[in-house]
Amino acid sequence: MTRHLAELIRFHRKRSGLTQLELAEMAGVGKNLVYELENGKQSVRLDNLIKVLQVLNVDLDFQSPLRDSFLKEYTDADC
Amino acid sequence: MTRHLAELIRFHRKRSGLTQLELAEMAGVGKNLVYELENGKQSVRLDNLIKVLQVLNVDLDFQSPLRDSFLKEYTDADC
DNA sequence: TTTATATTCTCTGTTTAAAGGGAAATCAAC
DNA sequence: GTTGATTTCCCTTTAAACAGAGAATATAAA
Numbered sequence: 001m002t003r004h005l006a007e008l009i010r011f012h013r014k015r016s017g018l019t020q021l022e023l024a025e026m027a028g029v030g031k032n033l034v035y036e037l038e039n040g041k042q043s044v045r046l047d048n049l050i051k052v053l054q055v056l057n058v059d060l061d062f063q064s065p066l067r068d069s070f071l072k073e074y075t076d077a078d079c
Numbered sequence: 080m081t082r083h084l085a086e087l088i089r090f091h092r093k094r095s096g097l098t099q100l101e102l103a104e105m106a107g108v109g110k111n112l113v114y115e116l117e118n119g120k121q122s123v124r125l126d127n128l129i130k131v132l133q134v135l136n137v138d139l140d141f142q143s144p145l146r147d148s149f150l151k152e153y154t155d156a157d158c
Numbered sequence: 159t160t161t162a163t164a165t166t167c168t169c170t171g172t173t174t175a176a177a178g179g180g181a182a183a184t185c186a187a188c
Numbered sequence: 189g190t191t192g193a194t195t196t197c198c199c200t201t202t203a204a205a206c207a208g209a210g211a212a213t214a215t216a217a218a
Binding site: 098099100111114117118124 | 163164165166167174175
């Protein structure tokens with residue numbers, strides 16, 4: 001799953017014609033972090049990951065197996 | 080966006096009938112981390128976030144605006 | 159009310175992510 | 189081959205994430 005993330009980042013970076021260093025600078029993170037992201041490091045900080053993904057125009061979202069219809073009605077209640 | 084994440088975690092935790100402490104123990108993280116997640120802390124570690132989301136049966140995925148058809152043909156090439 | 163439970167929010171020590179530098183290794187084009 | 193660019197991987201330092209404990213503040217039920 002994070003192997004997938006690593007490949008995704010490298011894929012989109014290359015597709016954007018950026019080097020690791022360029023991506024790092026655009027994202028405002030260190031060059032080593034981009035290298036580590038592309039090599040499957042799990043324990044990166046979420047905010048740094050998001051900064052990198054934003055440069056690549058990739059956004060992450062959260063999937064629940066619950067039906068939308070159920071979530072909606074559940075949310076309309078208090079909770 | 081991370082405000083959204085915070086609410087999402089709290090929502091699914093409550094829906095699961097878990098306390099912050101119980102969720103933390105099931106996920107193998109500290110109780111403070113769950114509290115911080117539910118209060119929008121951005122700089123959490125990705126692996127810890129994933130552990131919490133797994134307990135709640137929420138998975139995260141990555142969305143690219145590129146058409147799947149384009150991605151497929153692009154992947155079939157080298158890159 | 160009282161009691162129990164949950165959450166909020168502090169503090170402290172340990173661990174480690176991250177940055178920056180640098181050098182070897184890999185890759186590319188010429 | 190040579191050259192230049194990129195990536196890999198090392199090191200050191202600094203900042204901060206994290207865990208765990210505890211206390212104060214809700215929250216809710218009896």
